Amino acid sequence: MFLRSSSGRGNYIDVEGTSVRARWESRGEWQALTIQKSEAGVVHSGDLVYLQSHTRAHIDVVDGVVQARWEDTGAWQAMTIEKRGKSGSSVILPDDIICLKAHSDKYLEVQDGAVRARWNDCGDWQAMRIEKEATRALFSGDSITLLAHTTKRIEVEGSSVSARWSEAGTWQTFTIKNYGGRVISYGDAIFLKAHTGKLLHVQETSVVAEWEDYGAWQTFVIESQDGLRSGPVMPGDSIFLRAHTGRFVEVHGVAVKASWFEKGAWQTLIIERSVQRRLMQRPAPGDLATEHTEHIDIVLV
Numbered sequence: 070m071f072l073r074s075s076s077g078r079g080n081y082i083d084v085e086g087t088s089v090r091a092r093w094e095s096r097g098e099w100q101a102l103t104i105q106k107s108e109a110g111v112v113h114s115g116d117l118v119y120l121q122s123h124t125r126a127h128i129d130v131v132d133g134v135v136q137a138r139w140e141d142t143g144a145w146q147a148m149t150i151e152k153r154g155k156s157g158s159s160v161i162l163p164d165d166i167i168c169l170k171a172h173s174d175k176y177l178e179v180q181d182g183a184v185r186a187r188w189n190d191c192g193d194w195q196a197m198r199i200e201k202e203a204t205r206a207l208f209s210g211d212s213i214t215l216l217a218h219t220t221k222r223i224e225v226e227g228s229s230v231s232a233r234w235s236e237a238g239t240w241q242t243f244t245i246k247n248y249g250g251r252v253i254s255y256g257d258a259i260f261l262k263a264h265t266g267k268l269l270h271v272q273e274t275s276v277v278a279e280w281e282d283y284g285a286w287q288t289f290v291i292e293s294q295d296g297l298r299s300g301p302v303m304p305g306d307s308i309f310l311r312a313h314t315g316r317f318v319e320v321h322g323v324a325v326k327a328s329w330f331e332k333g334a335w336q337t338l339i340i341e342r343s344v345q346r347r348l349m350q351r352p353a354p355g356d357l358a359t360e361h362t363e364h365i366d367i368v369l370v
Contacts, residue, residue: 119147
């Protein structure tokens with residue numbers, strides 16, 4: 070799950086090394102947290118919980134300082150989760166506004182990107198929206214295909230990019246990646262790596278696949294028709310790819326270019342998953358393996 074500060078209007082809590090901060094609006098590996106408690110079952114307001122980061126360390130609080138240093142689940146790591154504005158043992162649901170009270174009876178707060186625990190209030194600085202990851206969405210590292218309005222799929226042969234056939238074969242398969250890892254969301258800057266190991270890029274109006282660089286020319290922004298949609302990109306969605314030039318990738322006949330600023334039929338692409346999801350390596354030491362723990366991971370209902 071993810072914790073977004075300012076009641077869901079601010080940045081997400083992230084863990085880099087042992088530091089716990091709230092610096093970005095993206096939901097990547099550094100922002101991903103696992104909520105745990107000692108007993109099986111769903112999480113209720115008032116439960117004692119632990120927050121495990123991607124490093125496998127649990128968030129702890131000592132003298133108001135919030136860090137993620139150890140894999141222990143002791144007193145320093147224990148927090149009481151509370152649904153803001155509601156009493157009793159109500160179930161914690163995705164998108165609920167919650168506060169987290171440390172063993173010191175101080176609540177976690179976010180101010181100017183810093184995460185601390187200094188006050189006994191569950192106020193605006195302490196309120197966070199708890200968000201569940203969309204497990205059926207497309208993830209960074211997935212293999213995908215792009216189906217054009219012509220019913221042909223974009224392909225790479227050598228360094229040439231075109232759309233000649235409907236088959237979803239090797240030439241039509243791309244690995245999609247974003248900066249943070251995890252779910253691909255609308256508005257993300259993404260990269261598309263072909264079976265050749267080269268990335269799609271736009272030079273003037275040409276779409277080609279010549280280099281392995283992850284640079285400005287290789288960057289695309291994934292958008293919806295109105296450009297206002299947010300949230301995860303799902304297999305089967307109609308999407309638009311905006312190049313660094315501001316123009317959208319289009320298919321005209323068999324040619325693939327980026328010539329226009331409009332979002333029309335030629336620019337519409339259906340994104341599909343071609344194989345089972347695999348995760349992109351995160352930009353931090355360690356791996357995604359989990360170790361046995363006496364605590365049980367709780368899935369928000």
